[in-house]
Amino acid sequence: MFKGLVALVTGGSSGLGKATAELLVKQGGRVVICDLPSTKGQNTAKSLGENAVFAPVDVTSEDDVKEALQITLDKFGRLDALINCAGVASASRVYNFKKEQPFDLNIFQNTIQVNLIGTFNVIRLAVGLIGKNAPDADGQRGVVINTASVAAFDGQIGQAAYSASKAGVVGMTLPLARDMAKQGIRVVTIAPGLFRTPMMEQLPEPAIKSLEASVPFPSRLGHPQEFALLVQSIIQNPMLNGETIRLDGSLRMQP
Numbered sequence: 001m002f003k004g005l006v007a008l009v010t011g012g013s014s015g016l017g018k019a020t021a022e023l024l025v026k027q028g029g030r031v032v033i034c035d036l037p038s039t040k041g042q043n044t045a046k047s048l049g050e051n052a053v054f055a056p057v058d059v060t061s062e063d064d065v066k067e068a069l070q071i072t073l074d075k076f077g078r079l080d081a082l083i084n085c086a087g088v089a090s091a092s093r094v095y096n097f098k099k100e101q102p103f104d105l106n107i108f109q110n111t112i113q114v115n116l117i118g119t120f121n122v123i124r125l126a127v128g129l130i131g132k133n134a135p136d137a138d139g140q141r142g143v144v145i146n147t148a149s150v151a152a153f154d155g156q157i158g159q160a161a162y163s164a165s166k167a168g169v170v171g172m173t174l175p176l177a178r179d180m181a182k183q184g185i186r187v188v189t190i191a192p193g194l195f196r197t198p199m200m201e202q203l204p205e206p207a208i209k210s211l212e213a214s215v216p217f218p219s220r221l222g223h224p225q226e227f228a229l230l231v232q233s234i235i236q237n238p239m240l241n242g243e244t245i246r247l248d249g250s251l252r253m254q255p
């Protein structure tokens with residue numbers, strides 16, 4: 001299905017990104033797995049065989065991303081799809097009235113730095129390479145897929161930083177699509193609900209059970225493979241552009 005397609009997946013050594021890399025390779029694509037050097041990205045790439053390579057990347061670093069694009073060119077010769085999954089979660093109320101302690105500004109800045117600025121950083125550098133592709137019959141050169149969160153719309157208590165970072169990703173989706181319409185590069189964002197990944201597994205199992213109960217249908221955490229299936233569908237469907245798609249079993253997060 002994806003023979004010849006080259007994709008770069010950030011956060012590709014874990015959770016949603018890893019499932020996406022696995023599916024793309026299974027469907028005949030070639031994948032550059034970008035993640036922090038401290039992760040198991042190298043092992044993930046090895047397990048996928050010669051159609052995958054690991055590039056150690058902090059998405060907030062211009063040099064790291066440029067190096068990853070060079071690896072992409074050297075190994076596979078082109079780039080067709082960028083899938084941004086790298087992200088961090090944080091939880092803290094704006095002010096702790098018992099301890100008389102305001103929100104730690106470093107946490108706010110880091111969450112925005114990775115989730116929003118990091119996503120933009122990779123996009124701004126990677127589309128230069130995607131833009132070099134010859135257009136297909138439709139005029140399309142490639143696609144950018146971002147990961148926001150339902151927290152962009154229904155931010156819970158303690159999620160001011162996380163929700164703001166993800167709302168930023170939603171907010172830039174349409175202008176980025178418009179920026180690159182003439183080049184035939186699409187931009188689509190996925191806003192996942194609750195998925196069983198290492199990020200979610202930080203929570204104790206009773207908390208996970210109660211979160212599952214809050215999802216109308218199917219009343220469970222999503223499987224990372226279900227996220228990957230939507231990535232596959234976005235790549236295949238050229239009419240999807242400039243939009244954020246919720247993938248959440250009709251969940252609306254409570255306060």
Ligand SMILES: NC(=O)C1=CN([C@@H]2O[C@H](COP(=O)(O)OP(=O)(O)OC[C@H]3O[C@@H](n4cnc5c(N)ncnc54)[C@H](O)[C@@H]3O)[C@@H](O)[C@H]2O)C=CC1
Binds near residue numbers: 014060085
């Ligand atoms: N699991 C869930 O229920 C949901 C997840 N999301 C979002 O989906 C995305 C993927 O999350 P999961 O797979 O669940 O989490 P995860 O923690 O399993 O994977 C996130 C990956 O991002 C990488 N990463 C973090 N900071 C990075 C940086 N500066 N540079 C490069 N890589 C970095 C991590 O090393 C990790 O491999 C995140 O953006 C998250 O906010 C959104 C909604 C729900």
Ligand SMILES: C[C@]12CCC(=O)C=C1CC[C@@H]1[C@@H]2C(=O)C[C@@]2(C)[C@H]1CC[C@]2(O)C(=O)C=O
Binds near residue numbers: 091
């Ligand atoms: C950061 C959270 C909440 C605090 C905690 O103890 C553990 C966490 C790890 C899983 C996170 C939690 C959160 O804030 C909401 C998200 C980020 C959750 C994983 C998915 C999550 O529900 C989300 O992105 C929702 O949109």
